[in-house]
Amino acid sequence: MRVPPAARKSPPQPSPIRGEGAGSGQWRVIALATTTLVLLGLGSSTHAAEVRDLIKECAFCHGDAGVAKDKDVPHLAGQQRDYLYNQLQAFHSGKRPHKEMRYMSRHMTEQEMRAIADYYASLPPR
Numbered sequence: 001m002r003v004p005p006a007a008r009k010s011p012p013q014p015s016p017i018r019g020e021g022a023g024s025g026q027w028r029v030i031a032l033a034t035t036t037l038v039l040l041g042l043g044s045s046t047h048a049a050e051v052r053d054l055i056k057e058c059a060f061c062h063g064d065a066g067v068a069k070d071k072d073v074p075h076l077a078g079q080q081r082d083y084l085y086n087q088l089q090a091f092h093s094g095k096r097p098h099k100e101m102r103y104m105s106r107h108m109t110e111q112e113m114r115a116i117a118d119y120y121a122s123l124p125p126r
């Protein structure tokens, strides 16, 4: 008697993620891109890499992780997000007068200030 094909022990199926050949990779890229766009659309609009770029020069005074070394420079890490945002706005508009901070914030957009505030607020406080 012949064993029907279904009764033979089949080899383990390749996982559907890896196993579908060239096509599935493309779909995953598209899905990822879509997710990213959706996330961006939802408001955190400035990308993490861009934030790091924006704050490159801040580290000089405010420290790499938002913890300042100089005693006349405030720590930013773990500060309230809204507070940080408001201060950046105030420096930007000149409402809070400070030479260096006015200069540093002179080209910041609304989105960038929000992203920077989010970033420093998310860091562990000293």
Ligand code: HEC
Pocket: 054, 055, 057, 058, 059, 060, 061, 062, 072, 073, 074, 075, 076, 084, 085, 087, 088, 097, 098, 100, 101, 104, 105, 116
């Ligand atoms: C040249 C040094 C220097 C640089 C560079 C610098 N800051 Fe500052 N920052 C200061 C000082 C000093 C203060 C305190 C201002 C004051 O006395 O009113 C300050 C204040 C702030 C505050 C308000 C903090 C608080 O507790 O009120 C924020 C927010 C801030 N800086 C963000 C930034 C960001 C973001 C950057 C980079 C884009 C930056 N700073 C770059 C020196 C600097």
